[in-house]
Amino acid sequence: MTGPTTPADGPSTNGPSAARVADSVVLAVDSGGSGLRVAVGTVARGMVGQRASREPVRTGSRGIDAGHLLDQLLPLTRALLAEAGLPAPAAAAVGAAGLATLGDALRAELPGALRRELGVRRVALAADAVTAYAGALGARPGAVIAAGTGLIAVGTDLTAWRRADGWGHLLGDCGSGAWIGRAGLEAALRAHDGRPGGSAALLACAEKVFGPATGLPGALYPRPDRPAVLASFAPQVAACAADGDPVAAGVLREAARHIADSAAAVCPPGGEPYVALTGGLFRTGEPLLVPLEEELAARLPYARRVPAEGDPLHGAVRIARALAAGTLTLPADGTMLQVVDAPRT
Template identity: 30%
Template structure:
């Protein structure tokens, strides 16, 4: 049971493969966490809202937080697919909490990983982006979504894998053990593969990424080549952000750490483990917002 004077804090991290929620109070911190369905505002905004609400309710029940207290909460919602203020406002207006900030998932990832310190982030999961934090100012590259960006991401790897399979099937490239294994997931039937691709969301493509990473680790030539291609893009992003040898670098997301072996060794001299997750960042930002509100009253 929470104290009546406590502000309920909600942090949400949503993406193409799932939604994660941390809930707690301003005085006690995180009390419980829950996971739910995918929450990508660009792919399906209505589904994103539905899954956020359900997952927050699950976390609230675990923490013993009432519906009335939940309605007075301060929330920071960091989800993939937010493309501007109109998207943020539309998602915020559909959620039943008192104070809501909606951003894309980049600020929450940087805050969670680096805290308040300067450094660089390569966040690579279903999607991908690079970021720099310099004296509290964030600069981002990428994160524009699967259809026009997200190079190196899980979704990008999965789609690249299926593209290579079809090239091999047409005799325009040579099969490797990895491409044969990917093809077998569709029964060796190109029509099944194409049917999958016509309706697949980024998160669906990303389910193939672990196979590609494992294949590259097993020295499959195509697997290694596509991982190197993804790494080359990430290296260009770091250079554009001003990264220099020795600077703090953090690799996060389900795919990010797997790129360490494809980056120049000198880039890893200042590598740090993330201080927290994007979910931790969302909760931290919501807590900061709640504190500022109290101080301004």
Template identity: 35%
Template sequence: MTTLVIGVDGGGTSTRCVVATESGEVAGRGYGAGANILSAADPGESLRTALLAALEGLSPGAVAAGVFALAGSESARERAGILAAEAWRACGLAGRVEIVPDPLAAFAGATEEPSGTVLIAGTGAVAARITGRRLARRADGHGWLLGDAGSGVWIGRRAVQAVLAFLDGRAGPTALLDAVAGHVALREEPDREAAAGHGGAAAPMTTQRVVQAVHGGIAEVGPAWLGRLAPAVEAAAGEGDAAALEIVREAAGRLVSTTLSLGPGPGPLVLAGSLLTEPTLLAARVRADLGGTLLTARDSAAGAAALALHGTVPDALPAHRKLIA
């Protein structure tokens, strides 16, 4: 029977799972909703969903090990361990499972090198120094309420603040008003349809509506609700909106500052997370400010599976290279 390992990447917006063979072949993939231990609505269910989908048609008894890279796990390690173990058992798995910080999997998903630096900017944001496939030091990654400067949630919050400043008369007009208004209206859609059915008219955009929508959205789906505004900020910045350009400029500055706070070190610098791996204005600015040779992360779930291989296969480097190719 072919030995299998599992890698899971649980972020604020989505969860991805990869099942790999000992030779580095991908045997299965699965996806779920966000599994950030600190902010996701139901991280345990997201893990189970992704695992079951990835294991479809495979024998759970062939799985020797798994590595779960879960955002927020360092701040809530005990809860992360419980949720991972419950999801693991619920899928009929008996091998060992390990929880690792998400920067470690992001780095391993881009390079087989054992040491280097990684900057992640997606729903959250963190920079980390990796030494011998272990997290040696990190900067930020403190969650949406206390940190994650330059992240998607941070950008979304700044967009809402810019709109509130305009509505209050504290700042000039911004194209972000339409984006935030659309986001608010989308959440209010059922109530708006009910009002229209009774002859009601759409209410004007007010600070009260915006604030209520933000608090309601976060309560329902977590801070990732704010992060959904990040693409709108990128689009508005591309069209020259002053407020959006300032948000992108500040976000890039925060991310670069977080990375440089780690100091110089050996090995490659990996950029990970949707805000830095897509061709965004933010990514271009971060790359220009950091300079040097930068690697782009490919698949953090595959990186987590590669880490599981290193704990299972005597010489895992060839399989690692193949898995992330």
């Protein structure tokens, strides 16, 4: 996972000191709703090994559970370093879902633990939206919409970060997989009741997936993974739209408007910023992408739409390499991206 070189990717100078920097080992971590991914590599080579745990890091009364993250991270990292024959990492980048609002304990505990257990000297702690941005665009000004079960938009002019949405399925995540799935199921229940705005096609899909419509509340409300269950219906909405169902198509057009709203809220207003999409939601295909491209063109006519170069783990690798090389140009702040010199313990 090397990708196109950007200012966030490493040094371009020559000489003995540059050679030492190029050999510096880096650690990259992506902690999200589907588990934990870990990569090791060097400044010059990028990622050389990767492992994953499918167990999401817990959150509790103190926010993200640093101990639980370390319990998974340390054995994976030690195994990767041993397999690759690499020494202790000089720098690490940890991207974590919820860091901006639930990351106080992680910020307090992780840098010291990484220094003590692995010898890491510098640590970048990043919100998962920042690693998604770095993976998609590197160190270029613009906006990235990261969408799957949830949705968040993040943008930067390389002096500060802006974010929009990412408030969860009860308060926001408008246009996300959970939002589309919920809107599709609402249309199904409207058809069941005989109310306006219903879709017989979506009702048939809902009953095929979840059983009789009258059982939907019991199937959804008690579930602790309710956002993921709602998002699992989004592909059915896209399939109905592709088959010509106007209600399903309308749901996706409205989702596209919400996504474009978030992109416009964070995109730098001047110059020629880049805009990229990343995340599993955009695999739903043309029923969402066609109206979304129309909305983005109308809202951000001065921006350049480009494909995402990589995913959040790719972004963590880029940040770690730049941190080790002293070339990190993405803006730091107290919540979205924070660089810490790990204390000696």
